Amino acid sequence: MEIEASPAAEDIQFLDDRLYEFNMEATGIRNGELLAILVRDAAGAIEAGLSGWTWGDCCRIDKLVGARGAARPRPRAAPARRRRAGGRAARLPPGRARQPQLSGPGFYQRLGYELWAELEGYPSPHRQCYLRKTLVAY
Numbered sequence: 001m002e003i004e005a006s007p008a009a010e011d012i013q014f015l016d017d018r019l020y021e022f023n024m025e026a027t028g029i030r031n032g033e034l035l036a037i038l039v040r041d042a043a044g045a046i047e048a049g050l051s052g053w054t055w056g057d058c059c060r061i062d063k064l065v066g067a068r069g070a071a072r073p074r075p076r077a078a079p080a081r082r083r084r085a086g087g088r089a090a091r092l093p094p095g096r097a098r099q100p101q102l103s104g105p106g107f108y109q110r111l112g113y114e115l116w117a118e119l120e121g122y123p124s125p126h127r128q129c130y131l132r133k134t135l136v137a138y
Helices: 009-027 077-084 105-109
Strands: 033-040 046-055 058-065 089-091 114-120 127-134
Touching: 105 114, 105 127
Parallel strands: 058 089
Antiparallel strands: 033 046, 046 058, 089 127, 114 127
16 A cells, blocks of 8 residues: 555546446446536636536536636536536535635525535634535426
8 A cells, every 4th residue: 555645647537437437337327427618818728617527417516716817617507518418416516715715605605506514624724615506406
């Protein structure tokens, strides 16, 4: 066993692939897709964006990065894409203390997300906020 502080991207991908295979076998759901919405400048360099995945009738946004002066990726776009494909739920990752203007609960609550859990002191002295949004009625 080795503990790695800087694992290779392909090693992390290997773990993600094994977990996805296990989940497919356990659930029978085989329609997972990666998702990215990128904002590029005139030269094609990424200025901002979001990434995540869709699976079954759900969507998860893992990363949302904005830049001063750049157009912002729209957190509404990923759930909207999933909703068109029959999705019913979206989930955001825990709020990032370093980006309170983007990932604080108020920003997402204005977009229709609900705060369903908070983990105080993680990382200390901040908190992680877990948010979700129903895309269509159950």
